[in-house]
Amino acid sequence: MRVAVVGSSGSGKSTFARRLGAVRGLPVIELDAINWQAGWRDLNTHDPEDFARRVDLAVAGEAWVTDGNYSRVLPAILARATHVVWLDYERPVIMRRVIRRSFLRSLTRKEVWPGTGNVEVWRNWLDKEHPIRWAWDTFDRRRARYEETFGGDRLAHVALHRLRHPREAESLIVRLGREAG
Numbered sequence: 001m002r003v004a005v006v007g008s009s010g011s012g013k014s015t016f017a018r019r020l021g022a023v024r025g026l027p028v029i030e031l032d033a034i035n036w037q038a039g040w041r042d043l044n045t046h047d048p049e050d051f052a053r054r055v056d057l058a059v060a061g062e063a064w065v066t067d068g069n070y071s072r073v074l075p076a077i078l079a080r081a082t083h084v085v086w087l088d089y090e091r092p093v094i095m096r097r098v099i100r101r102s103f104l105r106s107l108t109r110k111e112v113w114p115g116t117g118n119v120e121v122w123r124n125w126l127d128k129e130h131p132i133r134w135a136w137d138t139f140d141r142r143r144a145r146y147e148e149t150f151g152g153d154r155l156a157h158v159a160l161h162r163l164r165h166p167r168e169a170e171s172l173i174v175r176l177g178r179e180a181g
Contacts, residue, residue, distance in 0.1 A: 005067040007087030009135040010098025017067035023177035029058045031068025033113045086162045098135045
C-alpha cells in the first residue's frame with residue numbers, strides 16, 4: 001500500500017499519515033521534513049532538483065504513506081500511489097486547526113522538524129509565508145487544483161478517498177488498516 005495524503009495546510013495530513021502508518025506498519029514520509037532545512041531554508045525553492053531527488057528516493061519503496069502538497073513532486077508520488085486520501089475540509093475547520101497548531105508551536109517553541117532548529121515564533125504570524133496566512137491564501141486554489149487533478153480518469157489506478165469532515169478520518173484509517181496489501 002502506497003498512500004498519498006493531501007489537503008490544505010492545517011488539515012491534519014501529518015497526523016492522519018502518522019496514524020495510518022502506525023496502524024499499517026508503513027513508513028511515513030513527511031514532505032515538509034524533507035523540504036525544510038535549518039534556518040527555514042526550503043529545498044523546494046532553493047534546490048528543487050535535490051528536493052525532487054530526495055522525495056524520489058523516499059517513495060522508491062514498495063509501501064509508504066506520504067503527507068504533503070508540493071506540486072513539484074506530487075506527480076511522481078501519485079504515479080506510484082495506490083491510494084490518495086484528500087482531507088477536503090471546509091475553511092473554518094482548517095483555520096481553527098492551523099491557528100491552534102501555530103499557537104501551540106509558538107508557545108512551546110518546540111522544534112518543528114528535529115535537527116533543523118526551526119521553531120515557530122510569534123513575530124512571524126503576519127508573514128505571507130506563515131502557515132495561517134498560507135492556509136487562508138491557498139485554500140481555494142488548492143481545492144480547485146485537486147478537483148482538476150482527481151477528476152476524470154488520469155488517476156484511475158488510484159483509490160481516491162475524499163474526506164469532507166474530520167469525523168470521517170478514523171473510520172477510513174480503520175478500513176485501510178484492514179485492507180489487504
